[in-house]
Amino acid sequence: MDAISTEGLTKHYTVGFWRPRPYLALEALTLRVGQGEVFGFLGPNGAGKTTTLKLLMQLIYPTSGRAEILGRPVGDVEVKRRIGYLPENPYFYDYLTAEELLEYFGALFGHSGAERRRRASALLDDVGIGGERRLQLRKFSKGMLQRVGIAQALINEPEVVFLDEPMSGLDPLGRRDIRELILRLRDRGCTLFFSSHVLSDAEALCSRVAILANGRLVAEGPLSEILAFKVRGWELVVSGLTDAALEHTRNHTGVLRATRLGPQRYALELPLAVPPEHLLAELVAKGAMLVSLNPLRDTLEDFFVRQVAAAPEERGLEGPRG
Amino acid sequence: MRVIGHIAVNVFKESVRDKVLYCIVAFAVILIAASYLLGQLTAGQDLKIIKDLGLASIATFGLFIAVFIGIGLVWKEVERRSIYGLLTKPIRRSEFILGKYFGLMLTLLVNVAVMTAAFYAVLAYQGWGVDAVSRQAWPAPPMDPAMLAAIALILVELMLVTAIALFFSTFSSPFLSAVLTLGLWVIGHFNADLRNFENVIQSRAAAWLARGLYYLLPNFDAFDIKAQVVQGQHVTASSVALSMLYGTVYLVLVLTGAVAIFSRRDFK
Numbered sequence: 001m002d003a004i005s006t007e008g009l010t011k012h013y014t015v016g017f018w019r020p021r022p023y024l025a026l027e028a029l030t031l032r033v034g035q036g037e038v039f040g041f042l043g044p045n046g047a048g049k050t051t052t053l054k055l056l057m058q059l060i061y062p063t064s065g066r067a068e069i070l071g072r073p074v075g076d077v078e079v080k081r082r083i084g085y086l087p088e089n090p091y092f093y094d095y096l097t098a099e100e101l102l103e104y105f106g107a108l109f110g111h112s113g114a115e116r117r118r119r120a121s122a123l124l125d126d127v128g129i130g131g132e133r134r135l136q137l138r139k140f141s142k143g144m145l146q147r148v149g150i151a152q153a154l155i156n157e158p159e160v161v162f163l164d165e166p167m168s169g170l171d172p173l174g175r176r177d178i179r180e181l182i183l184r185l186r187d188r189g190c191t192l193f194f195s196s197h198v199l200s201d202a203e204a205l206c207s208r209v210a211i212l213a214n215g216r217l218v219a220e221g222p223l224s225e226i227l228a229f230k231v232r233g234w235e236l237v238v239s240g241l242t243d244a245a246l247e248h249t250r251n252h253t254g255v256l257r258a259t260r261l262g263p264q265r266y267a268l269e270l271p272l273a274v275p276p277e278h279l280l281a282e283l284v285a286k287g288a289m290l291v292s293l294n295p296l297r298d299t300l301e302d303f304f305v306r307q308v309a310a311a312p313e314e315r316g317l318e319g320p321r322g
Numbered sequence: 323m324r325v326i327g328h329i330a331v332n333v334f335k336e337s338v339r340d341k342v343l344y345c346i347v348a349f350a351v352i353l354i355a356a357s358y359l360l361g362q363l364t365a366g367q368d369l370k371i372i373k374d375l376g377l378a379s380i381a382t383f384g385l386f387i388a389v390f391i392g393i394g395l396v397w398k399e400v401e402r403r404s405i406y407g408l409l410t411k412p413i414r415r416s417e418f419i420l421g422k423y424f425g426l427m428l429t430l431l432v433n434v435a436v437m438t439a440a441f442y443a444v445l446a447y448q449g450w451g452v453d454a455v456s457r458q459a460w461p462a463p464p465m466d467p468a469m470l471a472a473i474a475l476i477l478v479e480l481m482l483v484t485a486i487a488l489f490f491s492t493f494s495s496p497f498l499s500a501v502l503t504l505g506l507w508v509i510g511h512f513n514a515d516l517r518n519f520e521n522v523i524q525s526r527a528a529a530w531l532a533r534g535l536y537y538l539l540p541n542f543d544a545f546d547i548k549a550q551v552v553q554g555q556h557v558t559a560s561s562v563a564l565s566m567l568y569g570t571v572y573l574v575l576v577l578t579g580a581v582a583i584f585s586r587r588d589f590k
Contacts, residue, residue: 013590057410060588080412087406093332095339107328108411152407 003191008065040206049195084158090149094138142169163194213311333425350383376441392487393499462554478569479545510542
């Protein structure tokens, strides 16, 4: 049984008051996420990531298609007992303290008073909320609210967790904490589905990703398959290279790009067909020193930019279908 | 029911921590207390003035609370997006609406109880030490329990107003919800005129329309026995019970409509 599955999930909105016209928010999304996976749902702003998450949470209803979580239709109360959700830029009742909020949500899951207090306290420790837990949420910064949002998503020890831009608003330390928390959840067997436009997070955490652009799925699969980890060239970093020597070298060895890193220090990019040894020998002969030599590979960012650039931009229903 | 209870308690907690509510209730209590002073300015009408002003204060300030909290109950959750965290917990949308409704009911109940206590305190003070001869001039005793029936019907009216405010807030802005709710409240107090409309117009169609509206729109006059109670006129228990039943049936229908609309709503 899949943790999450969607079949032709589509959402159209009507935009415009005087001349209402349909707007494609999500078009025929078919996805499967296995149990225990960390699944990255990627795309630029406005790609349809949040729309998909809202459809999975039944905060909005699909125009067509269907979605299931843990083999049951989304919106089923029994499903809700087994999932957690962090909304994008979460906002909670600002008259409650962090502790009260978590205890309130725990009560909705039917936890006893002692159990609610125990879970709330442990989760607030986990997300790094200390003495502030007794302050009203109106006094919380965006990053602290994000941490509380993550804690409330885990109050029921969920089997599947949906996180909409979990790193949003967090400082570098906060991002590291949440990355570690996600990895701990993964190790516990939890399925994680998170949307992000921060590709380094996805590269660090995901076993599989899907890329969405303009409401359409443009790529999906394991990172190792999506990124053809083929070497596409070489990068040499050298020091002690004069400008004249660099110019001479560039004319004779087919360097694709030379980036100045500092005084007489350059990063030189070579195509795969040109063996780096020859260039290196020439540079050493001219008094340069090798700092590093690395193969150039595709990153998720390269892949992402290519896919998004190739996606059709039309969002009206009369436009091309993906 | 457990989930509805938790949501209701949270609504109550929100209103308890809202300073505006304290201001409204404090103002109502001060006004009820001030009715004693106004009573002293009139000859022989002191008790009537206190009762009139007291009951009117409870009804009016209760209406303020019902409308101005009721219209924001759902809207605030949607606008601030706190609804995303709540609706993804194991609750049904109908439980959300009912929890919100009962939470505001609890708030209203406590506030009406505070205002009633202040009202009876003023009446007790007024009646204290008054000789038997003066008492006979009053149409009803100061601590007349019949006033509790009037307050109970005010509460039923407020329950219905809250349900109407909540209904409008499931699909419109607070301003529009307030206008529509208060509009219905005003029309509802003149509802009896619609029934008699056919006596003053010739058009058969207009008469049918007026008769239809009479049955469709809430009849808030049915809950108003303030004047009878103050004058010491007898109000039968069956008529009070009938008004309560009418209010309950009407508010159940309104809440059913609110749930139906809210259950189909997209939260973009």
